[in-house]
Amino acid sequence: MAFQPVKFYQTGTFTVGNRLLAPEERSVQADMARINSLNSGHRACQGCGEALGARYAIDAAMRSTGNRLIAANATGCLEVFSTPYPETSWQIPWIHSVFGNAAAVATGIAAALKVKGHAEVRVVAQGGDGGTTDIGFGCLSGMFERNDDVLYICYDNEAYMNTGVQRSSATPPGARTATTMAVGPQPGNCFGQGKDLPRIAMAHGIPYVATATVADLRDLEYKVARAMSFHGARYLHILVPCPVGWGHGSHETIRIARLARETGLFPVFEAEDGEVTGVSKIRKPVPVEEYLRPQKRFAHLFGRPPRIDIIAGLQEIADRNIRRYGLLDSTD
Amino acid sequence: MEKPFAITLDPGSSLANRTGSWRTSRPEYVDRLPPCNHACPAGENIQGWLYHAESGDYEAAWRELVKNNPLPAIMGRVCYHPCEGACNRGRLDESVAINAVERFLGDEAIRRGWRFAHGAPTSGRRVLVVGAGPSGLSAAYHLRTLGHAVEIHEAGPLAGGMMRFGIPQYRLPREVLDAEIARILDLGVKLVLNAKVDDLLETMRAGRFDAAFLAVGAHIAKRAYIPAGDSSRILDAVSVLRSMEGEDQPLLGRRVVVYGGGNTAIDVARTARRLGAEEAILVYRRTRERMPAHDFEVEEALQEGVMMKWLSTIRQADEGRIVVEKMRLDDKGFPQPTGEFETLEADSLVLALGQDVDLSLLQGVPDLEIRDGVVKVDSHLMTGYPGVFAGGDMVPSERTVTVAIGHGKKAARNIDAWLRGTARQLAPRHELASFDKLNTWYYSDAPKTVRPVLDILRRQSTFDEVVGGLDEGNALFEARRCLSCGNCFECDNCYGVCPDNAVIKLGPGKRFRFNYDYCKGCGICAAECPCGAIRMVAEQI
Numbered sequence: 105m106a107f108q109p110v111k112f113y114q115t116g117t118f119t120v121g122n123r124l125l126a127p128e129e130r131s132v133q134a135d136m137a138r139i140n141s142l143n144s145g146h147r148a149c150q151g152c153g154e155a156l157g158a159r160y161a162i163d164a165a166m167r168s169t170g171n172r173l174i175a176a177n178a179t180g181c182l183e184v185f186s187t188p189y190p191e192t193s194w195q196i197p198w199i200h201s202v203f204g205n206a207a208a209v210a211t212g213i214a215a216a217l218k219v220k221g222h223a224e225v226r227v228v229a230q231g232g233d234g235g236t237t238d239i240g241f242g243c244l245s246g247m248f249e250r251n252d253d254v255l256y257i258c259y260d261n262e263a264y265m266n267t268g269v270q271r272s273s274a275t276p277p278g279a280r281t282a283t284t285m286a287v288g289p290q291p292g293n294c295f296g297q298g299k300d301l302p303r304i305a306m307a308h309g310i311p312y313v314a315t316a317t318v319a320d321l322r323d324l325e326y327k328v329a330r331a332m333s334f335h336g337a338r339y340l341h342i343l344v345p346c347p348v349g350w351g352h353g354s355h356e357t358i359r360i361a362r363l364a365r366e367t368g369l370f371p372v373f374e375a376e377d378g379e380v381t382g383v384s385k386i387r388k389p390v391p392v393e394e395y396l397r398p399q400k401r402f403a404h405l406f407g408r409p410p411r412i413d414i415i416a417g418l419q420e421i422a423d424r425n426i427r428r429y430g431l432l433d434s435t436d
Numbered sequence: 437m438e439k440p441f442a443i444t445l446d447p448g449s450s451l452a453n454r455t456g457s458w459r460t461s462r463p464e465y466v467d468r469l470p471p472c473n474h475a476c477p478a479g480e481n482i483q484g485w486l487y488h489a490e491s492g493d494y495e496a497a498w499r500e501l502v503k504n505n506p507l508p509a510i511m512g513r514v515c516y517h518p519c520e521g522a523c524n525r526g527r528l529d530e531s532v533a534i535n536a537v538e539r540f541l542g543d544e545a546i547r548r549g550w551r552f553a554h555g556a557p558t559s560g561r562r563v564l565v566v567g568a569g570p571s572g573l574s575a576a577y578h579l580r581t582l583g584h585a586v587e588i589h590e591a592g593p594l595a596g597g598m599m600r601f602g603i604p605q606y607r608l609p610r611e612v613l614d615a616e617i618a619r620i621l622d623l624g625v626k627l628v629l630n631a632k633v634d635d636l637l638e639t640m641r642a643g644r645f646d647a648a649f650l651a652v653g654a655h656i657a658k659r660a661y662i663p664a665g666d667s668s669r670i671l672d673a674v675s676v677l678r679s680m681e682g683e684d685q686p687l688l689g690r691r692v693v694v695y696g697g698g699n700t701a702i703d704v705a706r707t708a709r710r711l712g713a714e715e716a717i718l719v720y721r722r723t724r725e726r727m728p729a730h731d732f733e734v735e736e737a738l739q740e741g742v743m744m745k746w747l748s749t750i751r752q753a754d755e756g757r758i759v760v761e762k763m764r765l766d767d768k769g770f771p772q773p774t775g776e777f778e779t780l781e782a783d784s785l786v787l788a789l790g791q792d793v794d795l796s797l798l799q800g801v802p803d804l805e806i807r808d809g810v811v812k813v814d815s816h817l818m819t820g821y822p823g824v825f826a827g828g829d830m831v832p833s834e835r836t837v838t839v840a841i842g843h844g845k846k847a848a849r850n851i852d853a854w855l856r857g858t859a860r861q862l863a864p865r866h867e868l869a870s871f872d873k874l875n876t877w878y879y880s881d882a883p884k885t886v887r888p889v890l891d892i893l894r895r896q897s898t899f900d901e902v903v904g905g906l907d908e909g910n911a912l913f914e915a916r917r918c919l920s921c922g923n924c925f926e927c928d929n930c931y932g933v934c935p936d937n938a939v940i941k942l943g944p945g946k947r948f949r950f951n952y953d954y955c956k957g958c959g960i961c962a963a964e965c966p967c968g969a970i971r972m973v974a975e976q977i
């Protein structure tokens with residue numbers, strides 16, 4: 105059961121709000137009194153997908169828990185742009201750890217709350233893709249394996265943005281980063297490496313794993329609420345385009361995330377106890393080229409001559425996702 | 437406060453950091469002109485009334501509509517809806533069925549007895565309206581609402597003009613016409629029937645009128661020279677349709693030939709079928725594509741068994757038969773004779789070749805300019821004689837009910853300004869909300885609702901209305917297909933998608949405001965606004 109869009113004309117649940125929906129059917133973000141967990145004045149770049157994704161997710165978690173939430177945060181843009189000493193943008197109890205141990209810190213908080221008898225207070229850990237798939241992976245896998253009562257949220261912008269766009273194990277093949285230059289016979293990041301963390305999380309058999317993007321708010325909010333309905337280890341992987349690192353316009357953040365989903369390059373699904381239980385179908389199928397072209401990190405694929413072989417390789421990845429998750433047989 | 441080791445500052449909020457100073461361009465809310473509104477000859481705020489219909493508030497929708505057009509139930513039937521041709525949704529799937537929703541609102545108003553609000557206090561000025569067709573009625577409504585005393589002088593026995601004596605009942609039931617006219621008269625508009633104005637200036641003097649609006653239409657049938665035998669039966673379309681409203685229905689016979697390719701020709705042919713003609717043949721000089729009649733009308737006529745002879749002219753009419761000559765189009769698209777002839781059996785021939793204006797009432801009015809049989813007016817619809825305005829079919833323009841209604845409104849507003857000794861100030865037009873300004877991703881997929889159509893047997897034998905209306909559920913669905921082009925419909929997208937919480941939601945009906953203290957100018961709000969109600973403007977740096 106994936107999020108069921110309301111086909112309520114004129115925009116249904118595609119938009120953030122809808123005055124035609126009953127109040128209880130409206131999104132957290134449409135609420136005039138929403139928490140704004142991540143407040144204004146943060147230093148994220150113009151159009152930052154990570155800042156947006158974090159507010160979407162944590163506001164939703166706050167609503168699900170009746171505002172009884174503690175967050176641990178790994179080093180990365182989200183941590184750096186939100187808390188330059190002595191200011192903070194967070195309007196929730198929030199703790200910074202280091203780059204690699206957010207999962208372990210969150211586990212500790214959850215254990216302490218249990219000992220102190222505060223079962224109603226819930227814990228999230230959050231970090232970038234580097235902090236999650238690379239340096240923090242050991243702690244995270246341990247948290248999964250012990251089934252600690254934590255929701256871990258990865259804001260995936262597909263590289264180490266905070267330190268200047270270095271490759272991570274979530275960087276897509278072909279993408280240019282500071283450490284995978286667009287030179288040589290295989291420009292950009294290499295194929296066949298990297299980690300598919302949502303599937304690795306599923307392999308741990310934890311209660312809930314889901315992916316989402318900042319382009320589909322209602323789906324994202326639904327998944328946070330769903331995650332909060334479970335106890336034990338849960339994992340949410342949110343695609344958050346980075347205008348600076350990806351080289352697209354600051355106004356294009358949501359459009360690019362939408363294209364990632366519509367091409368099939370970023371499959372949006374959810375899984376319980378290791379089994380896929382719902383997928384977001386592609387609404388308007390598009391070839392990967394439409395997603396790649398607006399991003400400077402892929403500009404070398406469209407030079408003279410264009411690297412049709414690499415584009416085809418990326419299309420193959422999208423097609424495999426479409427097959428694997430059944431993204432296309434939409435009945436809409 | 438005692439601080440922990442190595443801590444020297446109190447914790448603070450990032451609100452101290454005004455990120456608005458980063459901005460190089462700023463978002464601004466705008467209202468752009470929806471293409472439907474732009475295309476409406478009556479100047480309706482279509483997007484505006486659909487907005488109310490979307491939430492099921494049909495009375496608010498109707499009230500917004502009648503600010504510009506007092507005849508929605510009529511328009512919802514006979515308007516050729518250029519709005520739908522311009523509708524941006526047409527580029528997505530199919531245009532919004534604006535005309536059908538308008539009819540629903542108009543019918544709902546009649547059913548529920550909604551009346552017009554009384555307007556401005558009385559001005560003490562008197563305006564004469566000549567002719568109770570759509571243009572005159574529209575002008576009377578607006579003038580009365582603006583506070584002037586209005587008297588309509590109508591030559592005929594009933595009000596309505598061509599809406600009553602031209603457009604057949606199967607397209608416009610007379611109860612609907614009567615109800616909407618009565619509502620205008622209820623405002624205190626005086627209607628004098630059987631009162632043909634022969635001498636305009638004399639009528640104005642006698643009635644102490646301060647200004648006049650002329651809307652006498654075009655009622656004199658054009659003739660064509662056709663050699664005809666003594667006993668051939670040749671009629672004109674306007675008279676045939678007019679007599680449909682009288683006691684005696686016209687005698688057309690079993691086989692009727694109609695000459696012409698406009699909407700009037702189609703209406704006569706369809707009327708002939710309903711009167712029992714076994715054959716109704718339309719003869720037209722050019723091809724189907726070049727017929728002035730609208731394609732949907734041609735289609736409806738064909739369905740009802742009307743036959744068409746394109747590329748043909750009538751050369752001779754005798755008792756029981758007419759001779760037609762086949763034509764061919766030359767390089768410039770003009771029909772040229774071929775010398776090939778054909779004989780058609782016909783009990784009567786009806787000419788539907790257009791109408792001229794009867795301008796006799798203007799004799800003795802100085803400074804008028806008449807060109808091509810119509811009266812010249814300036815951009816305020818004033819004729820060369822100060823205080824005398826004109827509109828509808830008698831001035832140079834497209835001849836439709838909608839244009840006539842629009843003229844009535846425009847003239848009323850200009851007469852009002854003229855009477856008050858001021859010039860009418862027009863607000864600058866908003867920029868057009870063209871398709872490229874929209875982000876159509878956000879709209880649900882939804883095909884257009886098809887209106888019910890009367891069964892074909894009754895369409896050939898009765899004058900029952902052919903096209904049905906929408907029920908409430910369908911009308912609501914259809915209204916909600918509107919994209920609200922260029923005008924905020926409070927979808928909360930800007931409020932949600934801002935990474936900096938720099939959009940302030942003001943509450944239902946109040947829209948939003950930007951918080952420029954924190955807006956970094958990323959432009960996501962403008963890019964993700966479905967309806968194009970936000971624009972980015974470069975900051976002066």
Ligand SMILES: Cc1cc2nc3c(=O)[nH]c(=O)nc-3n(C[C@H](O)[C@H](O)[C@H](O)COP(=O)(O)OP(=O)(O)OC[C@H]3O[C@@H](n4cnc5c(N)ncnc54)[C@H](O)[C@@H]3O)c2cc1C
Nearest residue numbers: 567569570571591597598602633652653828829835836837
């Ligand atoms: C058969 C037919 C079908 C049509 N169908 C459509 C349609 O479906 N949709 C559409 O948009 N348009 C249609 N039209 C065109 C439309 O009817 C006219 O454009 C419109 O009615 C013009 O309005 P008006 O107010 O200018 O004139 P009219 O409607 O012609 O009204 C003029 C009035 O002035 C009166 N009058 C004339 N001279 C005098 C005088 N000296 N003193 C006092 N009163 C006078 C007349 O009796 C008449 O009542 C159709 C026309 C015809 C003939």
Ligand SMILES: Cc1ncc(C[n+]2csc(CCOP(=O)(O)OP(=O)(O)O)c2C)c(N)n1
Nearest residue numbers: 179180181203232233234235263264265266
């Ligand atoms: C142990 C350690 N190594 C390196 C760093 C430097 N460092 C800070 S943030 C960061 C990259 C963060 O990347 P990611 O987790 O993807 O988050 P993003 O900034 O992209 O949101 C690095 C390498 C560090 N803080 N600690």
Ligand code: SF4
Nearest residue numbers: 148149152181265346
């Ligand atoms: S670098 Fe990218 S992820 Fe980091 S703040 Fe800027 S836009 Fe956001």
Ligand SMILES: [Mg+2]
Nearest residue numbers: 232233263265
């Ligand atoms: Mg990253």
